Amino acid sequence: MNISVVGTGYVGLVTGVSLAEIGHHVICIDIDEAKVEQMKQGISPIYEPGLDELMSRNIEAGRLTFTTNHKEGFHLADVIYIAVGTPEKVDGSANLVFIEQAARDIAKYIMKDIIVVTKSTVPVGTNDRILEIIEDNQIHNVQIDIVANPEFLREGSALMDSFNGDRIVIGANNVYEASIIEKINEPFGLPIYHTDIRSAELIKYASNAFLATKISFINEIAAICERVGANVEHVAKGMGMDKRIGGEFLNAGIGYGGSCFPKDTKALIQIAGNVAYDFELLKGVVNVNQKQRTLLVDKLNERFATLVDKRIAVLGLAFKPNTDDMREAASIIITERLIEKGAIVIAYDPVAMENARGILHADILYANSVQETLHDADAALVLTEWDEIRNADPTVFHSMKNPIVFDGRNCFSVDVMREGGVEYWSVGR
Numbered sequence: 001m002n003i004s005v006v007g008t009g010y011v012g013l014v015t016g017v018s019l020a021e022i023g024h025h026v027i028c029i030d031i032d033e034a035k036v037e038q039m040k041q042g043i044s045p046i047y048e049p050g051l052d053e054l055m056s057r058n059i060e061a062g063r064l065t066f067t068t069n070h071k072e073g074f075h076l077a078d079v080i081y082i083a084v085g086t087p088e089k090v091d092g093s094a095n096l097v098f099i100e101q102a103a104r105d106i107a108k109y110i111m112k113d114i115i116v117v118t119k120s121t122v123p124v125g126t127n128d129r130i131l132e133i134i135e136d137n138q139i140h141n142v143q144i145d146i147v148a149n150p151e152f153l154r155e156g157s158a159l160m161d162s163f164n165g166d167r168i169v170i171g172a173n174n175v176y177e178a179s180i181i182e183k184i185n186e187p188f189g190l191p192i193y194h195t196d197i198r199s200a201e202l203i204k205y206a207s208n209a210f211l212a213t214k215i216s217f218i219n220e221i222a223a224i225c226e227r228v229g230a231n232v233e234h235v236a237k238g239m240g241m242d243k244r245i246g247g248e249f250l251n252a253g254i255g256y257g258g259s260c261f262p263k264d265t266k267a268l269i270q271i272a273g274n275v276a277y278d279f280e281l282l283k284g285v286v287n288v289n290q291k292q293r294t295l296l297v298d299k300l301n302e303r304f305a306t307l308v309d310k311r312i313a314v315l316g317l318a319f320k321p322n323t324d325d326m327r328e329a330a331s332i333i334i335t336e337r338l339i340e341k342g343a344i345v346i347a348y349d350p351v352a353m354e355n356a357r358g359i360l361h362a363d364i365l366y367a368n369s370v371q372e373t374l375h376d377a378d379a380a381l382v383l384t385e386w387d388e389i390r391n392a393d394p395t396v397f398h399s400m401k402n403p404i405v406f407d408g409r410n411c412f413s414v415d416v417m418r419e420g421g422v423e424y425w426s427v428g429r
């Protein structure tokens, strides 16, 4: 099958590469020229384990190409995937400008019957709108069908998730286009769930909102654990053994970040609000997460009379390990608060530092290793559980002025840290 993918960010690129790997001919289109140049050379513009290798392999096999030219990109396409961003607007709703532009681009250049597949996370009703834009603006008289095919991959394990996901959701109006998209995905060998377009759109938001709810729930349990002398890890384990609850996404910490949970929870509140429904539970989830992000700053304030001129080492900046993505990372607000309070902040992340420099406060200093970050620090904050950080021996903290560690990801054993002579503050333990 000839497939075009519009937008080659985390989702578009991984989708394009995965579809090429299972044998399709894929052309990826992006408006970012520098990105496209890089990808043509087999270099991924994002950090995603295994992606460079798979890209190169499929480029060499002649199944994967890149272009900035929509006309060229759509020329042979039987199916066009839309994977452009749907970022958050100031009011929390999803910004659909990139989606609408992609629809207009499709309308302008398609010359044969096609199926448009929406991978981007879009509010209920958006697929109808995409079809309407294409039909209103199409130059050639061809048949267009639309399918909602939301994406469930996680950054940092995106390829693994594409090839081993729990389900592929296909939302369509007719059996014909649904069967084509099923056929395209068949080689993945994953369970396929067929539904209507609006339900597919909502499955995506409901799934992210539910996972975010689990995280905020366990974070509130962690707050209670700290007050009653229980251990949140033990509580989560005991809860998760019940198959109805499940053990995943019950890691307490400094809350969820990233490009999706924060924006998708707020967008779902808006989607509900638009039909006069007050999604109270989800509002609570968002509020808890907001508080959770600055929990370590509250703990620092409790420990130190003042943070003025205190040297604070920050270990980990990305919103989660194995990605260079800084979108909605807790490190942004935490480092901002520390600088406001007069602290000297020195930070380290194994891969996200380049992105971080463009986003974080200009006064932040950067180090090249865990050891260099900790040297002479008054306190250390752990914000991302990279293996390099979680595997550190407690002795590494002894180069600090005093080994005082605030761990926002519960990376270390309380006992090992205590025995290693570290004053250790974690979450809910």
Ligand SMILES: NC(=O)C1=CN([C@@H]2O[C@H](COP(=O)(O)OP(=O)(O)OC[C@H]3O[C@@H](n4cnc5c(N)ncnc54)[C@H](O)[C@@H]3O)[C@@H](O)[C@H]2O)C=CC1
Residues within 6 Å of the ligand: 006, 007, 008, 009, 010, 011, 012, 029, 030, 031, 032, 035, 083, 084, 085, 086, 098, 101, 102, 105, 119, 120, 121, 122, 151, 152, 153, 154, 155, 259, 260
């Ligand atoms: N990042 C993730 O892990 C996941 C994201 N999603 C959803 O997938 C969508 C895409 O997300 P990301 O890949 O993170 O976005 P991204 O921001 O990383 O990438 C979007 C890309 O689209 C390009 N673009 C914008 N307009 C274009 C146009 N008219 N023609 C061609 N290219 C265009 C941009 O230059 C950019 O490279 C969003 O709706 C997101 O919510 C869904 C599941 C996982």
Ligand SMILES: O=C(O)[C@H]1O[C@H](OP(=O)(O)OP(=O)(O)OC[C@H]2O[C@@H](n3ccc(=O)[nH]c3=O)[C@H](O)[C@@H]2O)[C@H](O)[C@@H](O)[C@@H]1O
Residues within 6 Å of the ligand: 121, 151, 152, 153, 154, 155, 156, 208, 211, 215, 248, 249, 250, 251, 252, 253, 254, 255, 256, 257, 258, 259, 260, 261, 319, 320
């Ligand atoms: O729509 C999306 O973009 C994606 O959003 C999440 O994936 P992602 O944001 O890449 O990463 P997660 O592993 O879900 O982590 C999100 C945030 O939650 C935090 N988290 C996760 C799990 C946990 O138990 N506790 C916790 O605080 C992580 O540290 C991170 O900040 C979902 O897991 C994907 O299924 C979905 O496709």
